[in-house]
Amino acid sequence: MKDHVAVYDTTLRDGAQQEGISLSVADKLAALPILDELGVDYIEGGWPGAIPKDTVFFEKASAMSLRHARLVAFGATTKAGCPAREDAQLRGLVDSGARIITVVAKSDPRHVTRALRTDLDENLRMVRDTVDFLTSEGVEVMVDLEHFFDGLSFDPDYGLRVMCEAAHAGARTVIPCDTNGGNLPSQIFQVTQRARQTLDEAGCPDVILGIHTHNDTGCAVANTIAAVEAGARHIQGTVNGYGERTGNANLLTCAANLQLKLGYDVLPEDGLHSLDSVSHRISELVNIAPFAREPYVGQSAFAHKAGLHASAIRIDPDLYQHIDPSLVGNGMRMLVSEMAGKSSIELKAEELGIDLSGVPDAARRLASRVKEREAQGYTYDAADASFELLALEELGRLPRFVRVESWKVTSEEIAEVQGEPFTQSEATVKIHTDRRHIRTAEGNGPVHALDRALRHVMTRDYPVCANFELTDFKVRIIDEERAGTDATIRVLIEMSNGKRTWSTVGIGTDVIEASWEALFEAYWWGLLHSGAKPLLQE
The missing domain is CATH 3.20.20.70 (Aldolase class I)
Structure with a gap:
């Protein structure tokens, strides 16, 4: 030294x-x-x-x-x-x-x-x-x-x-x-x-x-x-x-x-190990979102997407990493995308704690399904929670907490509120667990109303949902051949329970349809990791 x-x-x-x-x-x-x-x-x-x-x-x-x-x-x-x-x-x-x-x-x-x-x-x-x-x-x-x-x-x-x-x-x-x-x-x-x-x-x-x-x-x-x-x-x-x-x-x-x-x-050695933790805690304190690509401590600092990288990483992680990320308190992440092959899927499943052993061709079938869905507009490198749900569904291990009967959203402009035009949205969600539930909620926009209605109806049987909070919402037009209101829409949602955050993705012909899929999956994943017992009676 x-x-x-x-x-x-x-x-x-x-x-x-x-x-x-x-x-x-x-x-x-x-x-x-x-x-x-x-x-x-x-x-x-x-x-x-x-x-x-x-x-x-x-x-x-x-x-x-x-x-x-x-x-x-x-x-x-x-x-x-x-x-x-x-x-x-x-x-x-x-x-x-x-x-x-x-x-x-x-x-x-x-x-x-x-x-x-x-x-x-x-x-x-x-x-x-x-x-x-x-x-x-x-x-x-x-x-x-x-x-x-x-x-x-x-x-x-x-x-x-x-x-x-x-x-x-x-x-x-x-x-x-x-x-x-x-x-x-x-x-x-x-x-x-x-x-x-x-x-x-x-x-x-x-x-x-x-x-x-x-x-x-x-x-x-x-x-x-x-x-x-x-x-x-x-x-x-x-x-x-x-x-x-x-x-x-x-x-x-x-x-x-x-x-x-x-x-x-x-x-000191323990100080070096705390680099990632210190970065994120100070970021939270000053109320500025962490930069994912920050050297050493960013969420993407040791993230790997290319299939060729995954094959080498399975042999030796150091082949595509300049240091062991644990030295600074960070960790390696695999990103699943249309570039994913069998090795990428296996490494990502291992990272998420999903055991693929005993299921013939599971990794190959998952890789194929990811490619198909990414061709439709989904993106899983930015939505780990959605990929985990997809993987568990493919393996037949995905618990069903609710069954959706229907949902709808309406918006109307109220002539004047305090002298200004005002738009009010209203959402109604109907779901089944061990019984049928209906909930209507208002919001300052269609997605806000939908989130409030879903949160309220889910909380009746799964109280932990009251702790879930929508923290980020991104919309993108992804159909390059069509433009404007005729295009395919992708929505990425980030949700938090105050202790951890997770991201989901949805696509649709309009922003509401895409938002519903991402929103529903966000609640689903949150329930999956809360230890809640499924009440749905098929």
Whole structure:
């Protein structure tokens, strides 16, 4: 194992600058143990003293015990012309109780003269005075060197002077920042290498050099890795790459690459195993759907669709996977489609816990049926639940919970509701279990009304259905030879019971017909996995 690379998580501060993310104090407190479980070295909590919500957060967080991470407060250097000891925002940082403080300093002379409206020497004084004051208060200091890489392309020396000023004043870690995210790996490597050499020559070999990148060129992860290879031993980023504009470096991808590919000591083993879990729990907390194709932790990161892949995977999974997915807490998935062969079906059945042994030609017959149905418009790679129902039906093992007698939906426009035209939908569902049930429900659209009617009528005999919730609904026209209202429609539905989600597919000549099939199968699969006892009397 190579050197340790310290991991600095800034999800709660820099990540929260992403459009659509707004974290309450309670959200931040809930995120702390999740990030700590990952095994990061530092968690940046926000800017106490300047942002009231962050001041409250640090007060409450002080009572929490973290196993791995140390909590960091973020702020800025003292203002121009102001002694650090008299700067109110610096006093707010100290009063937060944080024992580590990161301050951002200008390292691009253009920002010094235009944004701070001061001269270059005064900026050096601000950095020196700030670090000296904070260290005298017993605080460990880190300095983010804002616009460092862009600044050196304008002035090849000034940013290095700012860095050395911070180091000589007592900063433990200095972090060059690609603030605008516009640099490429080769540029990051060269500048980081020069920065490390400059620190060593300045008599600061023990000062840790870090890296903070943004993803505006799509290179944030690559740039972080390039910096480590050039001598950085501290990386900053966010879970899932959250952040302003196109985001920060994805800390999960960086950590996995550095540890699994390059052999650096980054996260504890149990932390690495929790990568997938942490990604999804933080995603849930910030209320942003996980990106299925995210490296290492995405649902599709180790998903295989092609039949040729399946044949090889049956022999050795590593033939088509760059790592064992269990190393990061993920798992392999087989996707069933028209490309599926016997091997794909067998692997998918095994993944779903379906035993095909003892049924002659079961895999071949299922593969043939999948191809036929996908030719009609179904898609099973995005609807595992529908495939499982199809497989159990083919094997004669599918329990029948209900029999559908009929269903219908009507919509009408009510002349005016509060001065505006209003459309009301009504659905009626008739089913049989050990008796006949009829239920009518209204909704703000035909699918909503249908879902409400089906949920109510199913819940009478199967109370668990009350916990099922439609969480996603996708519609697509799939008949390329026909267009508009004359085309074949495919609907994909995602349903949840609060603990797990599942997806089903339906097709039809209209969106209501396709929605009914997908909706009914979603309830069917939910019942199948709830342990409910079928009551249907044929």
